[in-house]
Amino acid sequence: MEPVAIVGIDCRFPGAPDTGAYWDLLMRGADGVGEVPRQRWDAKEFHSEAGEEGHTNTTEGGFIADPDAFDNEFFTVSPREAAAMDPQQRLLLQSAWRAVEDAGTAPRSLAGTRTGVYVGIMGNEWAQLHLTDYANVTAQMGSGNGYCMTANRISYHLDLKGPSLAVDTACSSSLVAAHLAVNALLSEECDTALVGGVNVALTPALSIFYTQAGLSAPDGRCKPFSAEANGIGRGEGVGVVVLRRLRDALADGQRVYAVIRGIAVNQDGRSNGLTAPNRWAQQDVLGAAYRRAGVEPSDVVFTEAHGTGTGLGDMMEVKALGHHHAGRGKPMALGSVKGNLGHTEGAAGIAGLIKVALSLHHRTVPASRFAAKESRQLKLRDHGLRLLKAPLRLPAGPTVAGLSSFGMGGTNAHAVLESAPGRAARPEPADDATPGGIGAAVFTLTAPNADALRRNLLAQADAAAARRVPLGPLARASNRVKAGHRHRFATAAGDTGELVARLRESAADPELLARLSGRPAGRPRxxxxxxxxxxxxxxxxxxxxxxxxxxxxxxxxxxxxxxxxxxxxxxxxxxxxxxxxxxxxxxxxxxxxxxxxxxxxxxxxxxxxxxxxxxxxxxxxxxxxxxxxxxxxxxxxxxxxxxxxxxxxxGGGMVSVRAARADLAPRIEREPLVGVAAVNGPASTVLSGDLEALERIGAEIAEAGLTTRRLQVxxxxxxxxxxxxxxxxxxxxxxxxxxxxxxxxxxxxxxxxxxxxxxxxxxxxxxxxxxxxxxxxxxxxxxxxxxxxxxxxxxxxxxxxxxxxxxxxxxxxxxxxxxxxxxxxxxxxxxxxxxxxxxxGVEPDWDAAYAPEERVAHPLPPYAFSTEHRYWARNPVRGPGTVAAPPHAPATAGHRAEESAPESAPASVLTLDRPGGPADPVADAVLGAVRLVGGYTDAAIGPHDRLYEDLGFDSVMIMELKNRLESRLAGIGTLTVQDLLPRLSSVGDLVAFLRELGATVPGPANFGDIGEDRALREEERTA
The missing domain is CATH 3.40.366.10 (Malonyl-Coenzyme A Acyl Carrier Protein, domain 2)
Incomplete structure (x- = not known):
């Protein structure tokens, strides 16, 4: 099989908000398990140590922090749509963006390319909670839920034209997604593939299932291959990797974390139960992956196992591995990240894939958590296996590793990875190439708005200050990756220290930031x-x-x-x-x-x-x-x-005169050896010719009070x-x-x-x-x-x-x-x-600004998304025997789930600079309708905002806006979408169009009566 490179990574797991923190957590042997957050459900109400029906035997699990935070403004998603979106979609959107940046690519540069998106996902509890609340189902609920939308959202927002699909094979979902992505790359169905996995636990349903099935660990922790193993602990998280054919990645000079040498998927068919693991199918998929990778089992130095910590599951997996590795010399190292995170279900495969890629990249395999008390019943040594009680330092040269992910329904996946090739991962400059380098570096950064610019300037400054970084590769990476948004920041620097200081000063000083940033309105000339x-x-x-x-x-x-x-x-x-x-x-x-x-x-x-x-x-x-x-x-x-x-x-000379050419013409006509050398402006003329003649003209000019200056020529x-x-x-x-x-x-x-x-x-x-x-x-x-x-x-x-x-x-x-x-x-x-x-607005050819030796991939911190806006269900799920309305009412931007909604919202909308001045009922009505359809607050929109580019409107929202305008305004008749579409460039343009139609606001007997006003207030309060 042609090798496939992992060139970009982003993830967020319990106790690890980013990739660096994830690696740190693994190397420390720590875990991210804790009590179930109240935001999800009241774990105590559902808890029973005896595991009674409808209850769980644990109050703990691996949960990520702040899953309700979503930077909807970055993706131009309206608050109303963001509130309807499954948090898994939101997490994947942000993680995908960061992974592409980590690959050394500006995400917007992928627009229109054959980039595929493959997402592994097992649960969709948001839909279960919201789509059963029929009275509150909106058009946004449809696109906000569903497995397919987790992948399709990414393709839509990045404008990707390759395959886009979600995969559900239970616990193996995201590694099966990687399998499909690899095959698509090898068949040239796509040139880049984003592979993701995600899991967010919103209800105790699976925890109850695991308890009732006898699979749940009372302390909420997986203990893979350990004598203490007593079941599964639930976990959640999100991860995205960027895959490319290795030859393409090397040609483009991308950093390669690791290489997928072979990957295989199978099914155990009719075995000893639909949900039971099957040793024979597992050993077959291992063999298929080894063959496809062209390796012998003895070549594999370590394997990231499925390793859930259940007695039956761990035993079947050890026997399947033992079939290939027993008696082949030095025992192979074995581990499972589930000991650190819990079982992340649909994200389990991607969690393991990222762990293996980072281990190969850092040339170190983290110790296995709970390895100190190895299970004697598993007889790991007899099967050619060993748990790592300390980190394993990998020797120089190619290193081969394995990765397993097995689905509850019998769909198994195994991948064989190898360390990145040792040769330089960048093309040599052509012999006749123009040498680059301008003598200084230009650091650039773009963001949707000034606040985002400040936030990301500080993130970049902190990262650059934390380690010694050569300025050239760092600045070049900023030029290539941090591009594509309207607000552009750029500053020159001579060294990294100067750059760090300038970034921090710019973030702190609005005037300096304004001087060093721009928002080009059109194509520069x-x-x-x-x-x-x-x-x-x-x-x-x-x-x-x-x-x-x-x-x-x-x-x-x-x-x-x-x-x-x-x-x-x-x-x-x-x-x-x-x-x-x-x-x-x-x-x-x-x-x-x-x-x-x-x-x-x-x-x-x-x-x-x-x-x-x-x-x-x-x-x-x-x-x-x-x-x-x-x-x-x-x-x-x-x-x-x-x-x-x-x-x-x-004998000739030149004189500059502060006068118009026409005023000097009479004097010049009398001197054949003098001419008008230059006319630099309406009152800026240069005379040239014989010196004596110039002196005569100069004397006349001086008498007229005109200023002259002799030029040194x-x-x-x-x-x-x-x-x-x-x-x-x-x-x-x-x-x-x-x-x-x-x-x-x-x-x-x-x-x-x-x-x-x-x-x-x-x-x-x-x-x-x-x-x-x-x-x-x-x-x-x-x-x-x-x-x-x-x-x-x-x-x-x-x-x-x-x-x-x-x-x-x-x-x-x-x-x-x-x-x-x-x-x-x-x-x-x-x-x-x-x-x-x-x-x-100019788009430089940045590579020319740097010497060939500086044109190397350099990692930058990923985009720092805003956490200001929060979207979550208001009402937590309650315990057995209680009845609660489904949590359909999402928290509005800026409010956490625990906060109550305001008693009321102002009836009149924006007091911003409306078209027509401060008293403009038509503008108020239009702005109010736009605000309600998008779920925006009073201060969020104004007449200059563009409905599509700034406010995230789509065809569904346009239809709703049309209906609201017809109900709020008189004199416009029945609007057609065809008439409306050309006038939706901005809110102000829409207001002007409606005025042209003769729009008026009905009197109190119609629009403004108490019932209608009350309805609007309630709608604003809950939207």
Whole structure:
């Protein structure tokens, strides 16, 4: 059989709220057994030491804490629907999410994939309690109950397209579910499989059954293979594992806990009783699993047994194992997690599977609880078996283990597992791969709301502080796993200590959290602005070159392209601090190299511009990114341009004037050797030309009270003095050519976006002497609605110019992002820019931000769900001889089961910002109907909430909402779903639609009479 990898785990068992606590409990040899919580049933009322009919002989068992807590807002489930859901569904939803995260995958990234869900489940007591209370059965009760829904819920909320089914083979259910999942993976019916098991004990029914059948331990504890064994103790819990074909897991660099080598299922048929264990069937399923795994029994170092602690069951299992292991050398270690948890019934198989996987992963098998007093009657040594009285340290190399799970009805399952392969579980980077690394790390986290963000920031900070963790793999894991929600947090850090401090500060400081988080409303539109001449300085971007392998790669690439035309390394000149960088011959290729390298670094990081603009010489790098020029062609052009201009005689200059171009035109017309070099804004003009002529114009301007500033330049760029170089440059430009930009490029020659126009030889020749129409080009770009302006250059110049331009009245000002802020900028500034872009909605290619050695799987704490909202039955089950109404009324969000409902709820609904102002009866009626249908409290909803995405409405709830609106509002007639659906984007949109129909609220004689008002109050109180 092709091996299948366990790549993700999450669980919650008695005394163990998560996977780490579960392993700790096992290693301590502790148990999670205690008294039956009053929340379930009054154990004393049902207890009888003699085990009388209708009673149990124990008041104890293994119960998980807070099974009523459910973060319904996270899954966009309305309170009313959450209250109707079987707690087993709620537990599985949260556990599945956490298991996928543990697999190093963002759960939302599985949407639309062939991911299967297989759930083992044995009991459905919630349905027994609620569906028999016929007067209170609602539409939500149907989807809230039923075995199938435990799996289907997961598939629905994660949008999974693979098989989705629940399995009930009694105690073997979840291992049989794993068997089906493995086969589906091997037949390529799915590529990833989530396997879960769950059990929540809500009534004493099975405890009574175990007592009456003589199977119940009086102290509520299973004591597998022990001389003290005296029956079953009930337990509960939930566990989910993520399975993938081993080859796929290794190819994707996932951590592998363990490998399933073989798995088999059989039935004992007509044996010595429907519920009695059968030795022969058990030994057959063991043999089948060994054969499928290709192992000999002697290869198996330890086995996690079914081991319930009943005399007959333990004896049959020992004999079945002995058939394969007796006389084969060293006795095989044997244990059963039921000694720690009790018998978790439908979750028993998954509890054992997780224990074996963790044991192989940690290279240690925990000691068997109750092993100190081994049962002599079982003669374990004679059967080649031994109980572990101390943890077993596993030797290096492959280790094989077994796992059994047997169903009460005779369906048996056995799995053979092996330790994960020793080779590195990640692909080697390709030989020609661009080296990654930006010199700092960006930690990211997403959540549905700000409170969830704070809660999870603290959870991540605590985990990172608790152990030494390399920052690169940790941050990369956050980028890959903690994604998919609306609220995005991102921060750059240089080391783990700094990250921990920043996470804690952000969680404590609302203003800092607001700065470091964003909630993008739509798809971002990013523009790159390439800085022109004047921004250069010695050693520009030197720190970034030293710290970022990615930037280093692209600057080297640009230098290689320039070298045949410059005869000296531009890179070395720049990084060496040579003042020659201010010489035109070197300035232009140096700025081109920096612009190209920085632009390509960002695109390699997944920041793909939708708009490009370059100021003067900045247009060359922009043209390369727009694929209008090849790199070598642009390098040749810009090197020739700089060299030719350097050869021009001195005597030219440039002057910046705080005036409009039109105001300067009369003066310029009188001076043939002066031109307008640039128009950077409505009142920002640069003149260029002969120095004497500029002085004459300057004197006139000064008399008019206008501000001027002499620019430090070697030549009069973009002026008539450039004409002598045009012929020679045109010859080179003709040889290079040029094409139409593939990305919208806002030309500073044309002052607008190029519309199918080639950036050919004629364009680049005109470019030399033409006025730089930056203000016009930037205004045209702003009118097209960019969300982010990223300045590409050695220091910010263009951002200030853009801010002085008029922003279109109907648009939001774009964010200005600066990957390089000046001489000291290095990897940290680039990381800050990437973080800002991510907060704004950009989806970076995160792997490029990290060096190859950092691209390894790293575990992060799973999502910390809110425990604020509680959903449970109000009335506990009572003892024999009493009559109690079924506990149909669930606790509302924020209230525990023991708390009583409020005496009444306010008749009027929300006092939030309603459409139409504070006195708006139509809005009140609509908001009230929405609140009642969803079971929301007064403060939970407002007009901007979206019915589907925020409030969890579905088709059933929409129908109920339609009926309520028809009963509450006059003037709307009979609504049709077809008319309603297009207007359900938000509550406010629905209110506006109903107003268009002429909706009014009936007077007191109808809607507001005492009877109706009372009915609504009662409905609100119980919903």
């Amino acid at each position: 990013t523009a790159f602005l390439f800085t022109g001449q004047g921004a250069q300085y010695p050693r520009m971007t030197a720190a970034l070159y030293e710290q970022s392998a990615l930037y280093r790669h692209f600057l080297d690439e640009a230098d290689t392209a320039l070298l045949p035309h410059t005869e000296r390394s531009v890179r070395d000149l720049v990084l060496g601090g040579d003042e020659a960088v201010h010489s035109t011959r070197w300035t232009q290729p140096a700025l081109f190299a920096v612009g190209y390298a920085l632009g390509r670094t960002l695109t390699e990081l997944g920041v793909h511009p939708g708009m490009l603009l370059g100021h003067s010489v900045g247009e060359f790098a922009a043209a390369v990114l727009a694929r209008a020029l090849p790199l070598d062609g642009a390098a040749r052009l810009v090197a020739a341009r700089g060299a030719l201009m350097q050869q021009l005689p001195a 070697s030549h009069a760029f973009h002026s008539p003095l450039m004409r002598p170089v045009l012929a020679r440059f045109a010859k080179i430009a003709t040889e290079v050519g040029g094409g139409v930009p593939e990305i919208p490029l806002y030309s500073t020659v044309r002052g607008r976006v190029l519309d199918g126009e080639a950036m050919d030889a004629a364009y680049w020749v005109e470019h030399i002497g033409a006025t730089v129409l930056f203000g016009d080009a930037a205004a045209a770009l702003l009118a097209d609605g960019p969300t982010h302006l990223v300045e590409i250059g050695p220091q910010p110049v263009l951002s200030g110019m853009v801010r002085r331009l008029d922003q279109p009245a109907d648009s939001t000002a774009p964010a200005h992002v600066l990957p390089v802020r000046g001489p000291e900028s290095g990897g940290r500034a680039l990381a800050d820019a990437l973080a800002e872009l991510y907060r704004g």
